[in-house]
Amino acid sequence: MKQNKYKILLVEDEDNIRNLVATMLETAGYQAILAKSCSEAKMMYTSYLPDLIILDLGLPDMDGIHLLDHVRQNALTPIIVLSARTSEADKIEALDRGANDYVIKPFSSGELLARVRAALRNNRFSAEEGRLPGGRFTLKELTIDYDARQVYIQSEPIRLTQTEYNIVALLSENCGKMMTYAAIIKAIWGGYAQEGSIKKLQVNMANIRRKIGDKPGKQNYIANELGVGYRLNE
Numbered sequence: 462m463k464q465n466k467y468k469i470l471l472v473e474d475e476d477n478i479r480n481l482v483a484t485m486l487e488t489a490g491y492q493a494i495l496a497k498s499c500s501e502a503k504m505m506y507t508s509y510l511p512d513l514i515i516l517d518l519g520l521p522d523m524d525g526i527h528l529l530d531h532v533r534q535n536a537l538t539p540i541i542v543l544s545a546r547t548s549e550a551d552k553i554e555a556l557d558r559g560a561n562d563y564v565i566k567p568f569s570s571g572e573l574l575a576r577v578r579a580a581l582r583n584n585r586f587s588a589e590e591g592r593l594p595g596g597r598f599t600l601k602e603l604t605i606d607y608d609a610r611q612v613y614i615q616s617e618p619i620r621l622t623q624t625e626y627n628i629v630a631l632l633s634e635n636c637g638k639m640m641t642y643a644a645i646i647k648a649i650w651g652g653y654a655q656e657g658s659i660k661k662l663q664v665n666m667a668n669i670r671r672k673i674g675d676k677p678g679k680q681n682y683i684a685n686e687l688g689v690g691y692r693l694n695e
């Protein structure tokens with residue numbers, strides 16, 4: 462057995478889904494730690510300090526949001542929420558309370574594993590490089606030089622406004638994480654999300670996507686979940 466496997470805490474009370482996801486994670490080379498309730502998950506979290514948490518919200522003892530709050534009090538461990546709740550309000554609440562991503566049941570194993578890789582990658586990136594001078598970010602043909610505040614596609618410099626650059630840099634620091642409108646607006650303009658600021662964000666985002674060559678219906682750099690937020694894709 463490899464010594465340095467990523468440990469993933471899987472919190473899910475439905476036996477079928479828990480077994481399925483556990484097998485999927487083990488097959489992909491991760492170590493799965495299993496919990497069936499919020500209180501069990503808290504114990505497992507403390508004893509194993511996992512690298513990532515996959516969290517069902519509908520748990521028998523407490524809402525999974527309690528575990529999210531518990532972990533976020535002192536750790537940035539990536540958390541992917543797994544839920545049957547599909548409303549935008551539920552997604553936004555989980556994301557704004559610190560979830561990195563949100564996967565709706567039913568989901569494909571490919572989809573969940575892609576989100577797991579993205580969350581682990583982002584965590585590694587923030588820990589190792591962050592915004593340190595000289596730090597660079599690359600994703601396929603997109604490169605960001607944080608010192609020069611310059612974005613490139615295939616080594617061609619892209620002309621972005623200051624605001625557009627700030628948005629791209631913010632998304633890159635959270636690569637793979639779904640960022641809500643509110644989180645982006647607060648980070649970029651310092652205000653709260655309301656109709657005007659969301660409109661402003663959407664206009665900036667449309668310009669960014671055009672400039673970096675994202676097109677509707679293609680595999681793009683920036684994914685938009687309508688009514689929720691944006692994610693820079695792995």
Ligand code: CA
Binds near residue numbers: 474
């Ligand atoms: Ca459940």
